Amino acid sequence: MRELNIGVAPSQIAVQLRSTLDTLRYRWEHTDDWSPRQLGIAAHAETVRIHPFTDGNGRATRLLADLVFVAAQSSETLEQYDWDLDKVRYITLLREYDGHRDVRDLAAFIAVQPFGE
Template sequence: MNASLFEEDDEANTPLEAEEREQLIPSYITLRRELNEAEQINIADAAKWLAARKRVMLHKKFLRNLHMHMFGQVWKWAGKYRHTPRNIGVDAYRIPMDVAHAIDDAKFWIANDTYSPDEIAIRFSHRLVAIHPFPNGNGRFSRMVGDLIALQLGQPRFSWGSINLVDPNETRKAYVASLHAADAHDIAPLIFFARS
């Protein structure tokens, strides 16, 4: 059965406001599966864009640019901070300040070897998903940023639970549970999940 495009009970995606839904670019998309495929193609294009650049990742302009490259062929709001409330994340007016604070913290952690490279990457990734700066795509965006920081710090990309390819729903549940643990200041389950 194909899920409708903006099915409200889809736990994998943050619900979009009506004004955000209207900014879908491809007119052929009518099903969630088609949206997922279009976004995945766009994300693969973003990976190619990244490979061709020397990147300065810990900068708000780079982060917004990355989100735009990940979703800009699908959504007009790609790379633009959200202006609407969510049941997750910070209030919209706080997004620029909180992103800047997260960047400053990560720069400090790197400069002072505060944490291991994996923990720095995961802590920053978690901060981004907790802020929820964009209308949607925050999880995929934050995981890609975590991978980029890990690579920049000499570590391999994270697997993000891909060892369990048998049941994607269980993988999603494990990811969400590890995010909730990190929200409660226990980062270890998220680090473990990212390397599983």
């Protein structure tokens, strides 16, 4: 692996990814302060922060967000994220999330649509 200027050190990727996803799962199972929409975006933002791949991080982290979001929903009408968004604002909100780990603004920014559209 090669060092990148973003993400965690290559030697720490597996540990950080496992720890982060375990923490998100624990929080989801033991608290009620996140909606399914926020959980999926938290999984996305945390994986973006870790940056586990040398290529394809955006596609992989968006897919993870959609999978987590759909899995966490309990209604009959499922939703998915609408990733057609203002990239400048999106990156700004990701950076802000990195600083405070509060997913609310980022989750509110990323629109949702009915699943399959």
